[in-house]
Structure formats: structure tokens, C-alpha cells
Amino acid sequence: AHHCSMCRRCVLKMDHHCPWINNCVGFRNYKFFTTFLLYSCVYTITVSLFVAPWAVFIWNRVPEMNQLPEMTKFNIMIVFFVATMFFLAVSGLWVFHAFLTANNKSTLEMGRAPRFKNQRVVENNPYDKGFNVNCRDVYGKGTCMLCPVYTSRGNGVLFQSAEAPPGDMRRLLSSNGMASEDEEIVYNSDLPLNLAPVMSA
Numbered sequence: 001a002h003h004c005s006m007c008r009r010c011v012l013k014m015d016h017h018c019p020w021i022n023n024c025v026g027f028r029n030y031k032f033f034t035t036f037l038l039y040s041c042v043y044t045i046t047v048s049l050f051v052a053p054w055a056v057f058i059w060n061r062v063p064e065m066n067q068l069p070e071m072t073k074f075n076i077m078i079v080f081f082v083a084t085m086f087f088l089a090v091s092g093l094w095v096f097h098a099f100l101t102a103n104n105k106s107t108l109e110m111g112r113a114p115r116f117k118n119q120r121v122v123e124n125n126p127y128d129k130g131f132n133v134n135c136r137d138v139y140g141k142g143t144c145m146l147c148p149v150y151t152s153r154g155n156g157v158l159f160q161s162a163e164a165p166p167g168d169m170r171r172l173l174s175s176n177g178m179a180s181e182d183e184e185i186v187y188n189s190d191l192p193l194n195l196a197p198v199m200s201a
Contacts, residue, residue, distance in 0.1 A: 001013075001014065002014035002026075002108060004017050004024045006024075007023070007024050009024075011024045011026040011027075012026050012027040012028065012156035012157065013026050013027035013030070013106060013156055014026040014106065014108060015030055015033075015100075015106040015107045015108065016106075016107045016108065018033070021033070026156075027152070027154075027156035028150075028152075028156070030138060030152070031138050031139055031150070031151065031152050032148060032150075033097075034094070034097050034098070034101065034138070035146055035147075035148060037090055037093055037094040037097060038094055038146065040086070040090045040094075041087060041090050041091045041094055044083045044084075044086045044087035044090060045083075045087045045091075047079065047083040048080060048083040048084045048087055051076060051079050051080045051083065052080060054076050054080075055076055055077055055080040055081075058073045058076060058077060059077075101134060101135060101138050101139075102131050102134055102135065103125060103128050103134065104125060104127045104128045104129065104134040104137065105125055105127075105128075109125070136153065137152065137153050137154060138152055139151060139152070140152060140153060
């Protein structure tokens with residue numbers, strides 16, 4: 001977790017505080033944030049492509065365009081340029097977060113390596129489990145991967161890591177009174193969980 005000075009609260013797997021949505025982006029809403037960026041990219045490029053032929057005709061002063069009012073021409077050009085600029089800006093942001101998702105990192109972790117409870121700093125990302133598993137952790141799997149419904153995996157406190165021994169998850173849950181030692185722990189993945197909480201502060 002990371003404490004957000006703007007929201008004045010701790011946010012699980014905090015990515016960043018976004019002024020555009022006036023909220024923190026973290027474990028609970030990261031999927032919604034990235035899919036919102038994707039929807040925005042699709043919307044703006046669609047508008048751009050539909051308006052582009054008209055904008056080209058107006059720019060090249062095609063005679064057939066002379067019958068259009070000047071204000072209509074102005075509006076078409078404004079819509080084209082605004083949609084194109086928004087697409088370039090939002091698509092760049094979406095590509096950046098797609099990269100973070102593929103590597104199971106957050107924006108905060110890009111700035112500095114995660115530090116564990118025992119103050120051990122790691123160079124390589126211990127939570128990178130490969131492209132497919134990393135994407136399933138955020139988007140889930142099935143037909144609702146890119147739908148605006150919550151399908152992320154996990155609880156935001158314990159995270160999978162390839163270096164954690166398989167028995168550690170059961171021992172941790174039993175020591176916290178969350179499960180008995182002989183109880184079967186079901187987690188929708190082939191990999192175990194890392195039991196060392198990340199200390200971002």
C-alpha cells in the first residue's frame with residue numbers, strides 16, 4: 001500500500017493519483033482506468049477517421065466544399081484536430097500502462113524499486129510472472145476481460161511471486177486465523193503467492 005497525500009488515505013497497490021478523475025488509481029480501479037483509456041483511444045481515432053476526408057477536402061479547398069457555411073468548415077477542422085491530438089495523448093498514456101500491466105509494475109515502482117519489510121531492495125521485479133498471467137491478474141479472463149466489470153484477481157494484500165514456496169500461503173493464512181493448516185487454499189493461478197508485503201513509503 002501507499003499513502004496518498006491528496007486523498008489522505010492508503011491505497012492498495014497504488015499506481016498514481018489522477019487529477020482528471022480526481023481519485024487514486026490502484027488495485028480496485030486499475031482495470032477500469034486502463035479500459036477507460038482504451039475506450040478513449042478507440043473513440044477519438046474513430047472520430048478522427050470519420051472526419052478526416054472532410055478535413056482534407058476543406059484543407060485542399062475542393063470546389064464542392066464551397067457550398068458549406070464557413071462555420072461548418074471551421075467546426076469540422078476543429079473536431080478533426082482536437083480528436084487527433086486527444087488520440088495521440090491518450091494512446092501514449094495507454095501504451096505506457098499496457099507496458100506496466102505486461103510487466104506487473106505500477107507507476108510508482110517505475111520510479112524506484114520495491115522495498116520489502118526487511119528493507120531488502122530488489123533490482124528485478126519479483127512479481128513479474130509473464131505477460132499472460134500479469135494481464136489475467138488485472139483483467140481476469142474470459143469474455144469480460146475488456147468490459148467495465150470488476151474481474152481482477154487477488155485481494156490487493158497478497159501478491160503472487162514465482163520465488164515464494166508453495167506452502168507459504170497456507171502457513172500465512174493459518175497464522176492470521178484466516179484458514180486452518182489442513183484447509184485447501186484455492187487461488188486461481190498456477191503460481192504461489194509472495195508473502196512479503198511491499199513497503200512503498
